[in-house]
Amino acid sequence: MxxxxxxxxxxxxxxxxxxxxxxxxxxxxxxxxxxxxxxxxxxxxxxxxxxxxxxxxxxxxxxxxxxxxxxxxxxxxxxxxxxxxxxxxxxxxxxxxxxxxxxxxxxxxxxxxxxxxxxQALHAEQNALAQEQAAMAQQRASLEQSLAVAHAQIKMQGARLAELEQGARQKDQFAAQQQQRLQALEQELFASRKARDEADRAHAEHLREQHAAAQAQQHRALQDIDRARQEAKQWMAAHRAEQEKLAKLEVDWHAERKALQLQAAEVEAQWSQSQTRAQQLQQDLQATMSQHAHQIALxxxxxxxxxxxxxxxxxxxxxxxxxxxxxxxxxxxxxxxxxxxxxxxxxxxxxxxxxxxxxxxxxxxxxxxxxxxx
Incomplete structure (x- = not known):
């Protein structure tokens, strides 16, 4: 074969x-x-x-x-x-x-x-990278400006919060003054009742002689007591109204403070993300430029x-x-x-x-x- x-x-x-x-x-x-x-x-x-x-x-x-x-x-x-x-x-x-x-x-x-x-293609790519870097710088400046505005808003909200706290302290002082006034009125009423009792006991012995005067004096005391009671009722109603208004203001203050805290936290998170993104873009740009320079040399x-x-x-x-x-x-x-x-x-x-x-x-x-x- x-x-x-x-x-x-x-x-x-x-x-x-x-x-x-x-x-x-x-x-x-x-x-x-x-x-x-x-x-x-x-x-x-x-x-x-x-x-x-x-x-x-x-x-x-x-x-x-x-x-x-x-x-x-x-x-x-x-x-x-x-x-x-x-x-x-x-x-x-x-x-x-x-x-x-x-x-x-x-x-x-x-x-x-x-x-x-x-x-020529590499030159065009370098121009594109330069444009992207300029855009990144512009975006970073915009983010910094937004952060500055956010900090200014936080500062304004803090000032407003301080004003609300000062108003609350003033309202607390007013409530304390009203409480002191109520205590004074109660002491005055107690003193009046004590004086009336003493007068009743003193005049009881002279009831017959001073019956007419005692009745007149009792009538006047009753009128004073009724007037004091009416004033106390009015003051209590006003005090309850002030307490309700103060409680409402306190609730609004707490809600507004919580909203400001959430907004501040969100602004800080956005700033942190922007910083991380800017650093990542800068690293990618440096790596790309280094790789292209190496390719050109080869x-x-x-x-x-x-x-x-x-x-x-x-x-x-x-x-x-x-x-x-x-x-x-x-x-x-x-x-x-x-x-x-x-x-x-x-x-x-x-x-x-x-x-x-x-x-x-x-x-x-x-x-x-x-x-x-x-």
């Missing part, structure tokens, strides 16, 4: 023969064209063999230029390549070099444009590093191209037989190294674009 698979697999001779045929037809050998020319084979199998064919194209061209019509070394056999093949190969090499340089320069220009766009470092690498690769490619385009030394018509050429053993050429350098430049360019995009 393994032998059958190896017989059916595409050999390097098949790929190289198809590439030579395409080059003679004036077409650039590609993986798809070689597969169509052979009629079978996968891209993964054809690709490394075609790269080897491109790698040996330079020495074959140099040998053709040196000997005029010398043999072109291939794997396991020798063939003759006409002048159109040499010209087509030379044109293909020149086009590949120009395309690689142009692609590297275009990639560098694109990366410069992307970096400029990133810098992007600048990556850009300068990639720029230096691309410049070195372009200079190396240009040096390789200049060395390959230089005219080689003339080889005598009767060149000695070289066994390495007939056996198919090929040394690594600068053309293969140049092709690998082109691929390296493209990889670095793609990696730089991904880094800038990220």
């Amino acid at each position: 393994e032998n059958l698979r190896s017989q059916r697999a595409i050999q390097r001779d098949d790929v190289w023969a198809a590439a030579d045929a395409l080059l003679l037809e004036g077409k650039r050998p590609t993986i798809e064209r070689v597969r169509q020319k052979i009629g079978r084979g996968s891209p993964n199998t054809v690709s490394p063999m075609l790269e080897e064919w491109f790698a040996t194209l330079g020495p074959r061209m140099a040998q053709l230029k040196g000997s005029g019509t010398g043999p072109v070394a291939e794997e396991g056999r020798g063939t003759s390549a006409p002048a159109p093949v040499l010209q087509a190969a030379q044109a293909l090499w020149d086009a590949a070099m120009h395309q690689a340089v142009d692609a590297a320069q275009a990639q560098l220009a694109q990366e410069r444009e992307q970096l400029q766009a990133a810098r 992007m600048d470092q990556q850009f300068h590093a990639q720029k230096s690498q691309l410049q070195r690769d372009i200079e190396r490619l240009q040096a390789d191209a200049a060395s390959k385009l230089a005219v080689p030394k003339q080889v005598p018509d009767e060149a000695p037989y070289n066994p390495a050429l007939s056996t198919g053993v090929r040394k690594p050429s600068s053309l293969a190294q140049s092709a690998r350098s082109v691929r390296t430049v493209r990889k670095f360019a793609r990696r730089g674009s991904r880094n800038l995009g990220g």
Whole structure:
């Protein structure tokens, strides 16, 4: 089974023969064209063999230029390549070099444009952060002003509370005075009753002689007592009215004091929340600015590093191209037989190294674009 698979697999001779045929037809050998020319084979199998064919194209061209019509070394056999093949190969090499340089320069220009766009976006974001910081400062000033107004209101309410307390103390003093007056009236009434009793006892002995005078005096005393009772009743009613009014004022004072305390507590809570929010916003702003500054530094470092690498690769490619385009030394018509050429053993050429350098430049360019995009 393994032998059958190896017989059916595409050999390097098949790929190289198809590439030579395409080059003679004036077409650039590609993986798809070689597969169509052979009629079978996968891209993964054809690709490394075609790269080897491109790698040996330079020495074959140099040998053709040196000997005029010398043999072109291939794997396991020798063939003759006409002048159109040499010209087509030379044109293909020149086009590949120009395309690689142009692609590297275009990639560098694109990366410069992307970096400029990133810098503009960062500048816009910094402006937005500055505007947000100004809005936060304005909001903080507004909150401080509101707190000052709240403190002023609390101070006014405290003054009003002091006035109410002073009024309550004055009412307490008035009630105490009325109580003292009531006690004085009661003492006076008791003294009057005592005096009346004494007069009754004193006049009882003289009842007969002073019956008329006693009756008149008793009548006057009764009238005084009735008048004192009426005044006491009126004073008691007024005192009860004052007590009810004082109790109502005390209830209103306690309710107003409680409302002021609740309002002061709410204002203090709002102030504490505002302070916490302002500190959190300040911390978020500092963290965001630090993160963006770090990102800018990393992007600048990556850009300068990639720029230096691309410049070195372009200079190396240009040096390789200049060395390959230089005219080689003339080889005598009767060149000695070289066994390495007939056996198919090929040394690594600068053309293969140049092709690998082109691929390296493209990889670095793609990696730089991904880094800038990220």
